[in-house]
Amino acid sequence: MITMEPALNPPPPPARLGVNRAGYRGERIDAASLLKEIRFLANRNGFTEHVSAVGVHELVFLSRLGQPGPRCYLSAGIHGDEPAGLVALRDLIRDNAWPDDLNLGICPCLNPQGCELGTRENAAGLDLNRDYRSPRSIEVRLHLEWLSSLPPWNMSICLHEDWESHGFYLYELNPGNLPSLAGPILESVRAVCPIDHSPWIDGKESTAPGLIRPTIDPTQRPDWPESFWLLQNGCPKGYTLEAPSDWPLPVRAKALQTAVQTAVHCQALRA
Ligand SMILES: [Zn+2]
Incomplete structure (x- = not known):
């Protein structure tokens, strides 16, 4: 006799916390301990480390290069x-x-002061992600020194969070219309975190649920984010991932992890 198993219902989507009011009010991390753990794990897994001091803090740059x-x-x-x-x-x-043949450059914590304080800006009040055209901050100067010592990247992925959003979304910078990874990224994230379906997200019109393809001209903007510098310096395709920070931290971290895994595996297949 064949016994039929009852059909399993999919788990309910993770629930919004509702704690963010006029800014991020969710879980905090011990950034210094986490960075120490990242360095230990990177060293164990064969990454090369480059470290620069910013006062009492350290900027850590990791790489795994020389792959085909x-x-x-x-x-x-x-x-x-x-x-x-x-x-x-x-x-x-x-x-x-x-992927085995992937080259990687990883900056795990570009604003160590802000990560310790829990502030968007660094200790001097500068938004580092608006400082890439004419850098005033030591963090961005050191970052650009490291980036400029390496050949351009094929793809960049910047991990962010948005305390106001109604789900995960991403920006795609792809002015040359190279094969887009936005669809596969969003499809994979959908399984672990809600996607923001709003027609307007962060003041910009979305082109599909969770996707913003901004029309940009970096030469017309004085306050470059990191992604503009990368685009203007030989990286033809960039993704800025925005996890919804009114959801639990493990959900957002899993969403970002899933998005990166999908992007690097698709990029490795298409390169
Ligand atoms: Zn951000």
Whole structure:
């Protein structure tokens, strides 16, 4: 006799916390301990480390180069009130499940002062992600020194969070219309975190649920984010991932981790 198992219902989507009011009010992390753990795991998994001092803090740049495949750049922690990016990069580096031939550059915490304070800006009140055209901050100067010592990347992924959003979304910078990874990224994230279906997100019109393809001309903007510098310096395709920080930290970290995994595996297949 064949016994039929009852059909399993899919788990309900993770619930919104409703704690964010006029800014991020969710879980905090111990950024210094997390960065120490990231360095330990990166060293164990064969990454090369470059460290620069910013006062009592350290800027850490990790790389795994010399492979035949595409060159992917990842960063997190440029806004200190967006902790999920650091957690996601810790988990990605720990799991070490990268495509074999992938080259990687990883900046796990670009604003160590802000990450310790839990503020968007650094200790001097500068939004580092508006400082890439004519840098005033030591953090961005050191970052550009490291970036400029390396050949351009094929794809960049910047991990962020948005305290106001109604789900996960991303920006795609792809002015040359290279094969887009936005669809596969959003489809994979949908399984772990709600997607923002709003027609307007962060003041911009979405082109599909969770997707913003901004029309930009960096030469017309004085306050470049990191992604504009990368675009203007040889990286033809960039993704800025925005996890919804009114959801629990593990959900947002998993969303960012899933998005990066999908992006690097698709890029490795298409390169
Ligand atoms: Zn941000």
